[in-house]
Amino acid sequence: MRGGIRNATYKHAKVVVLLLPSCEMHSPMDTVWGSTTKPVSARQLADTLATLGDEDGTLYIGYPIIGTPEGAFPFDALLLSPTRGAIAFDLVEGKELGAYQERQDDLFAKLKSKLLQYPNLMKRRELAAKIEVITFAPSAAVEPLDDEYLVVGSADLPKEILKLEWDDQERFPALAAAIQSLTTVRKTKRKRSIENDNSRGAKLHRLNESIANLDENQNAAVVETVEGVQRIRGLAGSGKTIVLALKVAYLHAQNPDWHIAITFNTRSLKGQFERLITSFVFEQTSEEPDWSKIRILHSWGSPRSEGIYFNFVKSNELAYRDFRSAQGAFGEGKEFAGACEEAVLSARKIEPVYDAILVDEAQDLPSSFIRLCYSILRAPHRLVYAYDELQSLTNASLPGPEELFGSDANGNPIVEFTPTASGQPRQDIILEKCYRNSRPVLATAHALGFGIYREPGGLIQIFEQNQLWQDVGYRVREGSLADGEYVSLHRTDETSPLFLENHSPVSDLIQFKAFDSRKDQDDWLVENILRNLREDELLPEDIVVINPDPFRTRKVVGEARARLMSEGVNSSLAGVSTSPDVFFERDVVTFTGIFRAKGNEAGMVYIVNADDCFDATLPGTRAIIRNRLFTAITRSKAWVRVLGVGSEMRGLCEEFERVKEHQFRLDFVYPDEETKKALKIVNRDLTRSERQRVDAKVSDLQGVIEALEGGDVKVEDLPEDLRERLKAMFAK
Amino acid sequence: MKIGQIVNQINDIISTLVKEGLSDHQTFPSQKTSGEQTLITIGDSPDLSVSLRDLPYHEVYHALRSSVSYHIRMLDGGLIQFLYTFEKGSLAKHRLALFPSPILEIFDSDPELYMKDELFADIVGKHSVKFPVRFDFSADPKDHKDPDHPRSHLTLGQYKGCRIPVQAPLTPYRFIQFVLRNFYNSVYFSCDFDKRAIDYKFSDSITEGERNLSFISFT
Numbered sequence: 048m049r050g051g052i053r054n055a056t057y058k059h060a061k062v063v064v065l066l067l068p069s070c071e072m073h074s075p076m077d078t079v080w081g082s083t084t085k086p087v088s089a090r091q092l093a094d095t096l097a098t099l100g101d102e103d104g105t106l107y108i109g110y111p112i113i114g115t116p117e118g119a120f121p122f123d124a125l126l127l128s129p130t131r132g133a134i135a136f137d138l139v140e141g142k143e144l145g146a147y148q149e150r151q152d153d154l155f156a157k158l159k160s161k162l163l164q165y166p167n168l169m170k171r172r173e174l175a176a177k178i179e180v181i182t183f184a185p186s187a188a189v190e191p192l193d194d195e196y197l198v199v200g201s202a203d204l205p206k207e208i209l210k211l212e213w214d215d216q217e218r219f220p221a222l223a224a225a226i227q228s229l230t231t232v233r234k235t236k237r238k239r240s241i242e243n244d245n246s247r248g249a250k251l252h253r254l255n256e257s258i259a260n261l262d263e264n265q266n267a268a269v270v271e272t273v274e275g276v277q278r279i280r281g282l283a284g285s286g287k288t289i290v291l292a293l294k295v296a297y298l299h300a301q302n303p304d305w306h307i308a309i310t311f312n313t314r315s316l317k318g319q320f321e322r323l324i325t326s327f328v329f330e331q332t333s334e335e336p337d338w339s340k341i342r343i344l345h346s347w348g349s350p351r352s353e354g355i356y357f358n359f360v361k362s363n364e365l366a367y368r369d370f371r372s373a374q375g376a377f378g379e380g381k382e383f384a385g386a387c388e389e390a391v392l393s394a395r396k397i398e399p400v401y402d403a404i405l406v407d408e409a410q411d412l413p414s415s416f417i418r419l420c421y422s423i424l425r426a427p428h429r430l431v432y433a434y435d436e437l438q439s440l441t442n443a444s445l446p447g448p449e450e451l452f453g454s455d456a457n458g459n460p461i462v463e464f465t466p467t468a469s470g471q472p473r474q475d476i477i478l479e480k481c482y483r484n485s486r487p488v489l490a491t492a493h494a495l496g497f498g499i500y501r502e503p504g505g506l507i508q509i510f511e512q513n514q515l516w517q518d519v520g521y522r523v524r525e526g527s528l529a530d531g532e533y534v535s536l537h538r539t540d541e542t543s544p545l546f547l548e549n550h551s552p553v554s555d556l557i558q559f560k561a562f563d564s565r566k567d568q569d570d571w572l573v574e575n576i577l578r579n580l581r582e583d584e585l586l587p588e589d590i591v592v593i594n595p596d597p598f599r600t601r602k603v604v605g606e607a608r609a610r611l612m613s614e615g616v617n618s619s620l621a622g623v624s625t626s627p628d629v630f631f632e633r634d635v636v637t638f639t640g641i642f643r644a645k646g647n648e649a650g651m652v653y654i655v656n657a658d659d660c661f662d663a664t665l666p667g668t669r670a671i672i673r674n675r676l677f678t679a680i681t682r683s684k685a686w687v688r689v690l691g692v693g694s695e696m697r698g699l700c701e702e703f704e705r706v707k708e709h710q711f712r713l714d715f716v717y718p719d720e721e722t723k724k725a726l727k728i729v730n731r732d733l734t735r736s737e738r739q740r741v742d743a744k745v746s747d748l749q750g751v752i753e754a755l756e757g758g759d760v761k762v763e764d765l766p767e768d769l770r771e772r773l774k775a776m777f778a779k
Numbered sequence: 780m781k782i783g784q785i786v787n788q789i790n791d792i793i794s795t796l797v798k799e800g801l802s803d804h805q806t807f808p809s810q811k812t813s814g815e816q817t818l819i820t821i822g823d824s825p826d827l828s829v830s831l832r833d834l835p836y837h838e839v840y841h842a843l844r845s846s847v848s849y850h851i852r853m854l855d856g857g858l859i860q861f862l863y864t865f866e867k868g869s870l871a872k873h874r875l876a877l878f879p880s881p882i883l884e885i886f887d888s889d890p891e892l893y894m895k896d897e898l899f900a901d902i903v904g905k906h907s908v909k910f911p912v913r914f915d916f917s918a919d920p921k922d923h924k925d926p927d928h929p930r931s932h933l934t935l936g937q938y939k940g941c942r943i944p945v946q947a948p949l950t951p952y953r954f955i956q957f958v959l960r961n962f963y964n965s966v967y968f969s970c971d972f973d974k975r976a977i978d979y980k981f982s983d984s985i986t987e988g989e990r991n992l993s994f995i996s997f998t
Contacts, residue, residue: 349902350904369905382899600896601896605797605798617806642898
């Protein structure tokens with residue numbers, strides 16, 4: 048897996064090489080392929096450096112971009128090497144060398160001034176990092192070398208690189224961090240007044256501070272620019288939104304003329320994108336973003352507020368469908384899918400308007416919307432879509448690219464992901480590190496979501512592709528990840544950083560509590576929220592209360608909200624009336640149903656009425672309710688309390704006990720092909736009304752069986768033919 | 780009626796609407812006293828003058844909303860204000876208002892959409908016409924012009940000359956009864972204010988001249 052290699056390149060170079068299959072030729076030289084205006088020379092640079100064999104390092108194409116008083120200053124390429132330092136390249140695409148001395152001086156000065164800002168790269172008053180600048184001109188006739196200014200072609204480049212030496216190599220991690228730090232991703236939340244250094248408030252503050260920089264893999268995901276479709280997958284909390292926002296800033300800085308759109312499903316993301324993009328663009332260009340080039344648009348939109356779909360129907364002079372009208376035309380659960388499909392099919396001539404579109408939360412958007420985005424892109428259709436494979440746990444959220452984009456007239460897929468060759472940008476990126484949920488919290492969410500330790504009954508759903516477990520950051524501890532085999536999966540500190548769990552004992556990170564009545568549950572909830580605010584130094588906006596059943600939330604949280612109010616604690620209920628730009632309002636504890644909780648996070652998460660998520664009479668509903676539990680648990684940045692009532696909640700508590708007994712590992716026998724098939728049928732994608740029809744039929748059947756058992760209907764009353772068919776069906 | 784009773788009524792209304800899941804966000808009433816004047820206002824009394832200025836309605840709404848100049852934000856975005864001024868212990872002024880959201884569909888047109896918390900409920904193409912509803916009262920003789928400017932009157936929309944005479948100043952219960960019955964009819968009976976609304980009453984302020992026009996009366 049490329050991501051893993053990339054992460055390990057510097058620290059464990061030798062181990063990585065051993066892990067690689069012996070037949071695969073691999074150069075330790077990694078290339079992060081960004082956006083470039085000099086594709087030919089950049090390609091030749093990458094190819095030439097690849098010939099260096101076991102030379103370690105990362106080559107960045109079209110990166111970094113340094114903000115200067117004159118605006119953005121993009122580098123053609125930069126080689127970051129643990130043994131040679133930072134080598135910036137001035138690429139000459141054609142035959143004319145031009146004023147290369149001036150350009151080299153400029154590159155050197157810009158890079159040096161950037162690195163001078165990092166105290167751990169300084170030795171007293173001098174820069175301790177080694178910087179070199181080389182003009183690489185593969186097509187030009189290169190004159191004999193000038194002593195001061197290196198100008199080389201393909202033939203001489205390796206030789207010149209190998210001549211460079213850096214004797215302060217222990218500073219390499221600091222140098223890498225400086226080059227890779229596109230930005231400091233620090234949230235500007237309200238300042239806390241902390242008195243007790245051990246309070247929850249203090250711990251949360253430290254947690255927020257530690258997630259300040261991008262990791263190397265995230266950084267590469269930002270920079271790597273594909274001339275076509277790119278997919279970014281990752282768990283909740285793996286930084287997809289930030290990566291996308293940075294990507295917009297990066298592409299805008301590199302290509303100020305491009306029309307770039309970023310789109311999403313949850314309205315509250317709009318404000319977040321606006322803030323992130325503004326600050327990122329400013330850091331890279333020292334200028335405000337040009338909002339005539341960057342559009343932050345909701346996927347749907349309405350006459351009051353633009354959106355990708357709304358703009359599409361407007362410019363193509365088609366009829367606009369709002370939610371109700373789409374529901375009437377295409378059915379419940381298929382509203383947006385139907386509207387997009389209809390629009391694309393009825394448009395006569397689609398005018399491309401964008402040079403790049405980035406789609407966040409693609410798992411919550413229909414395939415037809417992704418195709419609509421594709422259709423309004425100019426060639427080469429730079430579409431980046433990020434999604435969380437697991438938001439719905441079943442991997443049916445989005446089909447693969449071949450199916451998603453369909454085929455052309457000759458039956459060839461329009462979009463196909465090819466395995467990444469060395470020196471090419473990755474089309475398919477996985478962010479496997481989770482920076483939101485600690486290991487015990489995330490593993491509990493997975494164990495309960497899949498029903499790993501459910502008794503009786505066992506698994507509720509499973510990944511069809513076994514490999515996905517590794518993609519989302521699990522490692523095989525024992526056994527093997529094969530159909531019908533025992534496997535023990537766990538998360539390591541590589542994919543679930545320790546700082547997320549070290550702040551509190553495991554028994555405090557996640558708790559399950561069963562109560563005898565709703566009133567007892569509300570009492571406990573209110574009492575604990577009051578303690579959080581009065582003793583634990585948490586702010587009201589650190590707390591979110593989630594009710595998993597989306598349809599009854601309004602009613603069932605009323606009592607607890609009223610009780611808090613009588614104690615002087617205000618709350619809000621996340622709903623349609625919530626401002627499009629914010630999820631958390633100031634000074635209030637947020638109550639929310641599961642749909643609106645998606646895409647948001649909080650330090651302290653209370654899940655109420657979790658007994659709703661234990662079991663369902665209908666097998667097909669089980670996965671749905673367990674997914675809700677999964678989503679609710681994974682909203683937590685630090686602590687989770689799962690509360691509920693009665694025997695079902697006690698059942699859930701017992702299941703959690705088993706997760707603990709297994710030390711938050713997932714130990715189970717992987718289902719074989721047949722079991723997988725059965726699970727797939729049960730969990731097939733049904734709309735709400737289809738699901739209701741199935742429910743009604745099953746309950747009809749239940750009535751018939753009860754009538755037979757009770758003697759109201761005798762078996763003999765059934766027509767012969769019906770009896771035979773029943774017999775045949777169950778004989779299978 | 781005493782100041783304390785008014786505050787208690789507002790608190791009771793907020794608590795009832797929260798329990799029923801009709802209020803998405805709310806602000807507690809606060810009292811400000813200067814000299815002989817006491818105001819019942821909103822939290823730390825934000826700038827309320829915006830609602831009076833000559834602005835397009837959607838700007839008025841968004842200004843009120845973003846400055847949290849409301850006691851209750853209903854589930855369809857309707858903003859409700861209860862503002863009272865007392866002088867020397869007796870009622871001098873009130874402004875009771877409902878500002879519906881200009882963007883969202885009104886609750887009664889599709890209650891289920893709201894109660895079930897449909898994620899895309901804000902994707903609305905055609906909009907019903909929205910207008911603010913205001914009950915104003917002033918005991919100041921300077922504000923009174925019989926019958927053109929009644930002491931207690933109802934104003935619909937932003938019509939300058941719309942001052943429908945009202946028999947007396949309204950208590951918070953009376954006002955919320957009016958709002959819920961007329962604009963949130965489908966859930967009215969889950970939080971019935973009929974009984975509470977007749978408990979207290981301000982003395983009549985209507986004149987003979989005003990009685991000769993169409994006016995709003997209650998017992």
